[in-house]
Amino acid sequence: MDAREVVDALLRPDLRGRTAYGAPQLDVPVALNTNESSYPVPxxxxxxxxxxxxxxxxxxxxxxxxxxxxxxxxxxxxxxxxxxxxxxxxxxxxxxxxxxxxxxxxxxxxxxxxxxxxxxxxxxxxxxxxxxxxxxxxxxxxxxxxxxxxxxxxxxxxxxxxxxxxxxxxxxxxxxxxxxxxxxxxxxxxxxxxxxxxxxxxxxxxxxxxxxxxxxxxxxxxxxxxxxxxxxxxxxxxxxxxxxxxxxxxxxxxxxxxxxxxxxxxxxxxxxxxxxxxxxxLETVDAVRAQRDRIVDEIARMGLSPVPSDANFVLFGGLADSHATWQGLLDRGVLVRDVGIAHYLRVTAGTPEETSAFLDALAALVPTHAGAAP
Structure with a gap:
């Protein structure tokens, strides 16, 4: 038995085969995948x-x-x-x-x-x-x-x-x-x-x-x-x-x-x-809300289906292949979250500049990536 097999044999049975939690940690220009604040501590x-x-x-x-x-x-x-x-x-x-x-x-x-x-x-x-x-x-x-x-x-x-x-x-x-x-x-x-x-x-x-x-x-x-x-x-x-x-x-x-x-x-x-x-x-809360609402409005205008949000992020649907869109955004330097819901992705509301980068990247993809019912 190799070390992995030894450990698996000792591991609690209900934990065997499970995958550890963790969002991708990638070095990208615009990271909007973990709902952190984009604003540094004053x-x-x-x-x-x-x-x-x-x-x-x-x-x-x-x-x-x-x-x-x-x-x-x-x-x-x-x-x-x-x-x-x-x-x-x-x-x-x-x-x-x-x-x-x-x-x-x-x-x-x-x-x-x-x-x-x-x-x-x-x-x-x-x-x-x-x-x-x-x-x-x-x-x-x-x-x-x-x-x-x-x-x-x-x-x-x-x-x-x-x-x-x-x-x-x-x-x-x-x-x-x-x-x-x-x-x-x-x-x-x-x-x-x-x-x-x-x-x-x-x-x-x-x-x-x-x-x-x-x-x-x-x-x-x-x-x-x-x-x-x-x-x-x-x-x-x-x-x-x-x-x-x-x-x-x-x-x-x-x-x-x-x-x-x-x-x-x-x-x-x-x-x-x-x-x-x-x-x-908490001074940045209103700024984040404004970008969240901007994301909802602009994604809707693209013909996609954003879910109205009370958080600092927006879940949006209407994608033919959500993982393909996730990869397309990443290829353009924007990291969002694939939450495992078919046809949906989640994006954190960041600074105005980050929001613009996300919306521009998404707009470039929509003509070929939209098409699924929300």
Whole structure:
């Protein structure tokens, strides 16, 4: 046996043959495939982060604050800006929202338990689920007479009652479709479910005016969780900070599964500096929204089928061969995301210059690449 065969024999049976998650990391002029912010961290915030890390460096001989107390206070204050009071005891954080999701599944999933998500949705939900030994169920989207990727309360409730999952995942705005949920869907799913209901709001800051947040539903719902991230609107993808808000009793349960001192001192310092400059960090949100809406409008004029978005990206269809179009864009120096949905691709809204480069490249391809029904 070679080394690969030896390792495969030792590997958990449910992981054998699986492919690791990962978007292509290619050196291209225009990278619009991973929903990062195209705008760098402002210089004044970089200086604040640098000073904070420098101040903390002398104490790196000691473990970090295990309870990340100041960070929880700052995150609670930030969430409270939307008008919903959040206590620091309701907040939990991790190294990216993926670790926060992992904590939830370690605590409330596991062998003999099931998680349900409504596909297509964030591809890491089933991956994280299965790594904890939790069974995954693909729920379905699609509402008669509405958008192909919409999810209504009645359909969601039927599926929850059929599968009786221990954990339900809802995304608002949803990745990769960009579509947001009405609170009626969240309420109906919560009432129908017996287990945890997790609303992934990674892109909430980009939502169009009037789009509600599930944060407003937390009071009196101890099984409801709302997850967020600093990777997107806060332009902190490299900082790896994600967080959630939930009932304090649920947050306390996550202490049973987290690794000791899981948030490093530098990570906490960088996140605190960013939150202290929240207004400045979020100044690019309107600019990104403008490019997102520009993409929707111009792609529609090309005769393709963009999905109206509340996120910082646009899913668009009407392509005869989505992978061929992906390669055609890449050949022109533009990297977008092939999310595995036939006839569709997803593009991040970048700077005006990046958006122009994408739209010009796509326009050159449309005469020979369009043709499939959305």
């Amino acid at each position: 210089a004044v915030v970089v200086a604040a982060m640098t000073a904070a890390v420098e101040e903390a460096a002398a104490g790196l001989n000691r473990y970090p604050d295990r309870e990340f107390t100041r960070l929880r206070e700052a995150l609670a204050a930030y969430l409270g800006r939307s008008g919903t009071t959040v206590d620091p005891a309701q907040v939990w954080a991790g190294n990216g929202s993926n670790e926060v999701l992992l904590h939830l599944l370690q605590a409330f999933g596991g062998p003999g338990r099931t998680a349900l998500g409504f596909t297509p949705a964030y591809s890491m939900h089933p991956i994280i689920t299965t790594t904890t030994g939790t069974a995954w169920v693909d729920g379905m989207r699609g509402v008669a007479g509405a958008g192909a990727f919409d999810l209504d309360a009645a359909s969601a409730v039927v599926q929850v009652r059929e599968h009786r999952p221990d954990v339900v995942f809802l995304c608002s705005p949803n990745n990769p479709t960009g579509t947001a949920l009405g609170l009626d869907v969240v309420e109906a799913v919560y009432d129908a479910a017996d287990g945890l209901v997790v609303v992934d709001e990674a892109y909430a800051e980009y939502a169009r005016a009037g789009t509600p947040s599930a944060l407003t539903l937390l009071a009196g719902r101890p099984r409801l969780v709302v997850t967020r991230t600093m990777s997107k609107a806060f332009a902190l993808a490299g900082g790896r900070v994600g967080y959630l808000a939930a009932d304090p009793a649920l947050v306390d349960a996550l202490r049973l599964v987290r690794m000791p001192y899981h948030l490093s001192t530098p990570t906490q310092a960088v996140a605190l500096a960013a939150l202290a400059h929240a207004d400045l960090m």
